[in-house]
Amino acid sequence: MRIAVVGDTLMDIDLNGHAARLCPDAPAPVVDVDDRQERAGGAGLVATMLAGDGHEVDLITALSDDHAAERLRGLLQGVHVSAGELGGPTPVKMRVTADGQRIARIDEGCGPRPFPLVDQDMVDTLDNAEAIIVADYGRRLAEAPTLRAALAAAARRVPVVWDPHPQGARPIAHAAAVTPNLPELLTLSGRPVDGLGAVASAAGRLRERWGASAVVVTLAERGALVCGPESDVHIAAPAAGLRIEDSCGAGDRFAATLTSALGAGRDLQAATEAAVSASVAFLGGGGVASLAHPHRTPPAAEPEESTAFALARRVQALGGRVVAAGGCFDLLHAGHLRLLEAARELGDCLVVCLNSDESIRRLKGGSRPLMSQEDRAELLLGLSCVDAVEVFTEDTPEQLLSELRPDVWVKGADYDPEQLPETALLRRWGGEVVTVPLEPGRSTTGLATAIAGLD
Missing domain, CATH: 3.40.50.620 (HUPs)
Structure with a gap:
């Protein structure tokens, strides 16, 4: 399947090591780094996942002209990248872990958000998509008028899944599904969401406000809640007893699987069940750490596992x-x-x-x-x-x-x-x-x- 991923691409770095002493000039641990892992983040992570699933992936994004962007292009092997000019430094997010304990996250280039430039090649890439996912990380690409118009037109032809951000753009009308997590739902709705009933009410209001076909709220270990035009369905998470050490990337895995399942013709409930199971399997298999050396399944490979x-x-x-x-x-x-x-x-x-x-x-x-x-x-x-x-x-x-x-x-x-x-x-x-x-x-x-x- 050919899937277009639209959104902001970041550089994610994990530094893992051990700490056995403090700095002489401050009560801060000294981390001796044993392992450095780099991967594409944001929309780049979604594209990497889908390419690893064996799909043809077009990543429509904006990149800068700096070392981090050059490294990102190298990490996105197997993904066709159609990139506009970011107009600022590439956002880099670095997580520091010592002896299994996360002690800091260092962000670079994540300040003011320049408006990226969108060219016609980026817009035209959407014409070939059989399914589209918008991975909005609040860096303004999803605000671009020409891109939004093309996404709105595409939504009448193929399923468009919109993974929103509290500081991001409003989802286009007629999106097949908008997929906020619970904290995002709270921020976007501006109301308490304690209990599944309140979650369903808040999701229903957002669905009507956005004109979306459905809002699917991810609920971490509780699975997901599908809020459609006629009913709300809770999809419980399987194998909830698995120990999860790092939840990073679970939402991206969910949205990516939901998009491919809808593109394959599955109904929303079945697609959500597949997405919940895929998220659990992804986290149980080590989460984003397992993507340190991503690979793309060759086109002639056997069908993907059930x-x-x-x-x-x-x-x-x-x-x-x-x-x-x-x-x-x-x-x-x-x-x-x-x-x-x-x-x-x-x-x-x-x-x-x-x-x-x-x-x-x-x-x-x-x-x-x-x-x-x-x-x-x-x-x-x-x-x-x-x-x-x-x-x-x-x-x-x-x-x-x-x-x-x-x-x-x-x-x-x-x-x-x-x-x-x-x-x-x-x-x-x-x-x-x-x-x-x-x-x-x-x-x-x-x-x-x-x-x-x-x-």
Whole structure:
């Protein structure tokens, strides 16, 4: 997919080291730097993320003629940069960390905000985009009239996601989604936002004020709240038990995934679910530290990993346990819920391996399933104990399990683990099969029969 990223590009630097003494002339720690990491920040970080996802990325930004801008161009390999003249020094933000503790942030070039120059090449670049994200970092690029007019025209053709800044420009009308975080919502709305009800009210007022199709508020570990024209939907964050040490970049990861998902044709709720999961996986995998040496996926690479696979990789990279459970889950009932809740307690995330519609028809006959795989997956993802769902088309989940490689495979207590083919499979990589008690008297067949008897 070709995605245009519009916004302010910064230079981000992390200095990591240790401090064992104080300055002789002041009570300040002396930091011996062990590691220096540089990356493109702001809209440049969003572009880097999307390029790493395998998309064709056009970055429409403004750059200066200084050493920091030269370094930024080198860091943006794999991204097509269309840049106007910034008219001032490149903003540089440097974070200093000693022994795992952040002790200072040093900003350069972040004072007065010169108005950047926008040329016709920057505007014309939007014509080729299949989706657009505006990463406004308050440096005035998003105020440019010619660029705003082009974005407004593009919003009638492709999804435009606007990631706002309290000191930035007003989002254009008809944006597919505007994505403030909670502190930004407070500043932008000017009202208290204590509780999801207040968040929804504030987001609804901003949606009407801006003329946006939706406002999606990111809520850190609580996920996100989608405020649309008809209803508000809370999307909970999966795998909330993961330890997060650095939240920097999570909002950019969220907005980037939301944009690509909308560009691929997913509806807003499904796109938001993907964005929440991607943010959790990004933070669980080390956050921006993992982008110190960014790389772009070659065009001929395999399709990008699904949310379930990406989440499993991140959890295992942190030393966590991935739990999987499988089945048809046709007519979700209390027995299913008890099994899934018990499964989630056995590890750090739960992936449900879901039989496709075709596999259910082969297993149970033409009258099943009673609900489509899309509806079954959506209901499962609505459960707080389920972190991801992966559909498989074979009659058994063994192929999926061999690729997912969970640490635990959960079955009901009516199965003997030693008789299951999955047991030998799991043991190949050190996994185990665990059975949990069944809820008596609960079954999809029995429920379907009872419903049919109502006629």
